[in-house]
Amino acid sequence: MIRYEEPKIIAEIGCNHKGDIELAKEMIMIASVYCKADVVKFQKRNNRELLSEAQYNAPHPNPINSYGKTYGEHREFLEFTIEQNLEIKKFCDDLGVIYSTSVWDLTSAKEISSIEPKMIKIPSAINNHYQMLSWLCENYQGEIHISTGMTTKAELDELIEFFVERDRNHDVVLYNCTSGYPVPPEDVSLLEIAYLREKYSEKVKYIGFSGHHLGIALDVAAYTLGATWIERHFTLDRTWKGTDHSASLEPEDLKLLIKNLKETHKALNFKKEDILDIEKIQRNKLKYKG
């Protein structure tokens, strides 16, 4: 039986702030105050550590989305320093919204841990970086959220055992994810959520869903299948330059998604009695009396 707790919604700002901290703050305000997201999330990379020299110096694979002459320059343009991340975290604390970020390398994991966020995300691309995961298990006290896009079932088993062996599984949230931008419905593969729940719900704290699809219907289905945490990319304009905007939600969509998720949470129950109060008048009026 699924334990339906209140859904928790992450507005993944990621790099959609276009490297502009004032825009990032405006997005945080809208996501939290207007849309009512629980968490706003960013991404932290040390590009010299993460990318090989060749990757750093190569052009962006899709130049139309590039903010620099090389892929490395493009990534640096979108990067906030640790001081800027701290400024953003304080901005979030003042607003009462949770700040989080994914970390893409060991240096970023160490830097971000030093500002003590409540939760850190491990992106699908990096969920096999065991040196970084070991460091986090030993040094970081908060929740560890892990995405499972482009990951085999055997790799997933290994990942969960890693956390169980270190007795850190009690604060792991495991996300179903298909890594694509955008992902067509047939590749969202929502039943993987049921698989994660059946196989790992005793081993991790919660199951989640990191969606890169279009629209908001599938997130409600994901919640109904047992994903408590729902993460969606967030932008102010889906036509902006950048890989993630097209698969992101604009404010009206995110607000409606959160409303729909909260209503679904209220509706996922059994009738409290055979005939509810709301039905009694109808029963007197309409029920066949024989």
Ligand SMILES: C=C(OP(=O)(O)O)C(=O)O
């Ligand atoms: C890429 C990320 O996540 P996911 O793998 O869930 O898309 C991220 O959080 O930075």
